[in-house]
Amino acid sequence: MPGIWVMRIGHRPQRDKRVTTHVALTARAMGASGIFVDTADPVLEENVRSVVERFGGDYSIRTGIGWRDALNGFDGAVVHLTMYGQRLEEGLSKVPFDRDLMIVVGAEKVPFEVYEQADLNISVGNQPHSEIAALAVFLDRLTAGKNLYSERDGKMSVVPNERGKTVVERTS
Numbered sequence: 001m002p003g004i005w006v007m008r009i010g011h012r013p014q015r016d017k018r019v020t021t022h023v024a025l026t027a028r029a030m031g032a033s034g035i036f037v038d039t040a041d042p043v044l045e046e047n048v049r050s051v052v053e054r055f056g057g058d059y060s061i062r063t064g065i066g067w068r069d070a071l072n073g074f075d076g077a078v079v080h081l082t083m084y085g086q087r088l089e090e091g092l093s094k095v096p097f098d099r100d101l102m103i104v105v106g107a108e109k110v111p112f113e114v115y116e117q118a119d120l121n122i123s124v125g126n127q128p129h130s131e132i133a134a135l136a137v138f139l140d141r142l143t144a145g146k147n148l149y150s151e152r153d154g155k156m157s158v159v160p161n162e163r164g165k166t167v168v169e170r171t172s
């Protein structure tokens with residue numbers, strides 16, 4: 001699959017800092033290449049970059065990028081995750097696997113233009129829940145779980161362990 005990007009809209013730095021951080025980290029952990037966040041938030045950028053610095057991989061974050069700019073400059077397919085969208089299995093079958101993908105998730109009310117501009121509006125069930133959960137389930141289904149334990153060559157890596165915590169730190 002080519003690059004996967006996430007566009008987080010409606011970010012309010014004070015109120016959403018934990019949720020947006022978790023959206024960004026979930027996207028990274030599950031194989032996305034980077035995230036755009038509509039409201040400028042240097043603290044959020046610093047926190048996410050610190051995880052990338054320690055745990056590795058290629059992952060970028062840019063904040064202060066409006067969804068129109070991100071979508072207009074994007075050469076790929078746009079998927080908007082919304083409880084009102086088509087069923088997950090149906091939507092997934094229409095995702096083009098040979099193009100970059102931009103996945104849009106909201107915070108509060110999402111402007112209707114996003115529904116119109118998206119190539120696909122896809123639901124993860126049609127009950128209201130969370131952008132973090134919707135993104136995790138969608139990415140897991142999209143990638144068939146293959147990024148969950150992929151090697152990121154970070155300074156720190158966690159070794160799966162039946163009990164206890166094993167973390168290997170690279171010194172060089």
Ligand code: SAM
Pocket residue numbers: 081082083084104105106107108109110122123124125126127128129130131132134
């Ligand atoms: N009430 C808002 C609306 O009408 O757009 C949704 C708010 S919800 C807390 C925040 C985001 O979570 C949504 O914008 C959507 O991206 C995602 N989300 C929540 N439930 C979802 C579902 N069942 N399927 C897909 N995405 C969902």
